[in-house]
Amino acid sequence: MKEANDPIVITKLSKHFGKHVVLRDFSLTVQKEENVVVLGKSGSGKSVLIKCIIGLMKPDSGNIKVFGKNIAGLGHDALDEIRARIGFLFQGNALYDSMTVRENLEFPLRRHWINHSQAEVDALVLEALNNVGLAHAVDLMPEELSGGMLKRVALARTMILKPDIILYDEPTTGLDPVTAREIDNLILTLQKKYQTSSIIITHDMNCVKKTADRVALLLDGRCYAQGTYADFEQSTDPNIKQFFE
């Protein structure tokens, strides 16, 4: 009964590219309002995992249930309905570089709520930008923003539909330590404000320490270990210890 209420339930997920097996019977459950950090080396399949969750990639086998619905079995319209409840923060931000910040934020609103009035759209854009402290950047182009600002705008776009789930792909990679901690704080602030559940993909241990309610280690395609940050920190397992060295 408890599992039925869990926003994300992944069961025995497998995915390979040619002969390279990326995920092998990977299982993970994310509970409501929980931040789960998936930790793993570069190229271990972390990004593939969240791309499978949002339907950008199709797994070879296994199940991904989001709000009780099996992602693999959904048609386009049903998948779009689910996607309206999931935010995805891309590693490279993926802001549309031919559009202003305002147009970037309006884009998901217009796609999901085609008949929304302009006043409502403006209010939502302003609220999202205020959340990340960038209301003044509304008419700038992405090329005019710094790395940290780009990440904040991308986060604002991710949050604009007030999703129930957010998937973060390496949210602090490529940022200086100060900006990275600001992004960590924003993740926590927004999670509290909108009561979201999150999967955060990272290998930044400061980000893990700050944001994780639970950590899952992805190793050789499997969920090798799960626990709190403190559990991992005290572990004597060399596969876990290497992340703290």
Next chain:
Amino acid sequence: MALGTTIRSFFDQTGSIAGFTGRFFSTGLKPRFEFRELLNQCYTIGYKSLPLIALTGFIMGLVLTMQLRPSLVDYGVESQLPVMVGIAIVREIGPVITALIFAGKIASSIGAELGSMKVTEQIDAMEVSGTNPFKYLVATRVLSTTLMLPILTVMGDAISLFGAYIGINIRSVTSFSLFFNQVFHSLEFSDVMPAFIKTFFFGFAVGIIGCYKGYTSSKGTRGVGNSANSAVVLSSILVFIIDLLAVQITDLLGYN
């Protein structure tokens, strides 16, 4: 071995482009239509290409006239210069040169734009935002190129003829009305319509190849560069192949 690989790669790519074109007809033309983006693309692809098409068209008409003139003078048929230039421009040179200039400007631009959007995950972001990127990016661009190239060709032809008029007046004197009277009097339905109809196919080829190369771009800056480059090369070759087919078809239909 190398020849076998090349042949296999050729058929692989041909099949892949055919599949992409099939997807355009099966997915891209179904509602919801992206009218706003279509208008935006028509503006970018059509209106913004006009200065280039106009300039090249003018020079082409002028140079063609000046090059033809000595030969016609030798044969004593200088008075037929407007007729010859008019038919050459409207039937063949106008549509093909406009399509090649258009391919150089637009196919490379679409290939590079979609390629970099793919590399930077903007296409994925679009899909996550509840948008079918194929309809939003590909269908609108292919429709724009298909609709805009014929219009640009008509404008390019008109400007080329004006260039030809200037070219004639460099060495002799003819009035504007006499020149255009001679040109239009010599043109028939079979000169204008097949040439006009084939430009829709030229436009479609430029759009579909630009989009295909961009949409299937491999990662990295080299991948994007290759997409832009091969989009121009392949769409230019296709323009000539379509032209060859068009002339055979019009010949079979008795319009030559």
